């Protein structure tokens with residue numbers, strides 16, 4: 001039987017703020033365990049939360065970047081449950097009145113409806129030892145977290161693992177460009193819950209959904225969805241029934257298994273947190289955040305393609321990593337040749353920084369790269385020499401200009417001397433020149449250019465040399 005697949009996503013992202021959501025402890029990953037904690041974030045009795053205004057602003061910024069409506073009144077509620085990583089046995093979250101409602105995100109030609117983004121606090125982290133012991137680190141407890149929930153009850157749906165990944169990647173890019181979150185997957189700063197259901201093709205009655213929580217990394221999300229679709233398809237094909245449940249994805253084994261049958265929101269006994277007033281958000285605040293919104297990927301893409309005449313492919317390569325497009329923007333501000341700058345960055349720079357999971361830092365200054373590009377364009381240094389210099393200065397604080405001078409790569413041979421050398425080479429290779437004249441083979445021409453470049457120790461401009469040889473050969 002053929003089925004329609006319906007996928008819902010709940011995406012958690014840790015906000016980029018200096019301090020936690022309801023206290024002034026540092027929001028910093030990677031510190032010594034249990035050093036960024038206080039009575040509020042470990043939930044000691046009587047400790048009172050104080051809302052971090054910037055966390056609210058960051059949530060609004062995330063919402064505006066995705067076209068959400070902003071609720072003028074937002075309410076914090078307690079979500080009650082017990083788990084060792086949650087010392088106060090409730091999480092401050094939002095249920096009925098979240099900060100952002102009704103947004104969407106475009107993937108392919110579909111605008112995927114998004115129900116809400118709400119602000120909540122993260123829980124601590126359990127660290128399981130090899131000896132079977134478990135330790136708890138509360139540094140992450142109270143870190144501001146935004147949860148985005150797609151609306152799988154509305155069309156169009158996310159219908160495949162590929163679409164889910166595209167959604168997550170786009171969302172991550174928007175959060176990073178908007179400056180609301182770093183979304184470092186390996187640090188757990190962005191995590192996804194996935195729910196999957198199948199229904200007979202064309203049917204408008206939804207199937208039973210199965211949820212998989214806290215999947216780390218997009219590759220795992222992809223595999224988990226593929227696996228779950230197949231699992232449900234097999235059950236339905238055999239005439240079975242899908243149980244509503246939460247399943248745990250085991251990435252090592254490549255399977256999932258039942259964690260618990262589905263709880264619903266009533267089980268959490270949500271109620272408004274009596275320690276926190278409702279948040280009033282006025283138009284002035286929303287306008288201010290709109291005004292200070294950094295350029296988002298789609299706006300930059302339009303600028304690159306329309307204003308700079310870059311291809312869509314090049315624009316996408318530049319925009320894939322924010323630090324790369326930032327560097328591109330800085331270089332273009334200094335040297336207004338977007339096409340040239342793009343070529344250097346998408347080839348030479350990307351080749352040096354691209355890693356399996358992303359992109360490392362750019363280890364050349366804007367000034368050095370601009371100097372190299374300008375001087376290649378001005379024919380003061382050959383492209384190949386410039387690439388050598390780039391390698392020499394990469395990861396150092398050397399100046400490209402000094403290196404080019406030190407290595408004697410600046411083209412400064414005078415025209416008279418160069419003409420003499422070219423004449424000499426052409427005479428010495430008269431039979432090769434004859435071959436070139438009959439075959440008109442660019443390889444032969446390149447050989448002759450190479451001879452001249454060798455004689456000048458790379459200090460002539462290859463293009464000029466080529467033109468001159470052609471002229472002599474045809475005279």
Ligand SMILES: [Zn+2]
Pocket residue numbers: 020023024025036037038039040041042142
């Ligand atoms: Zn604290």
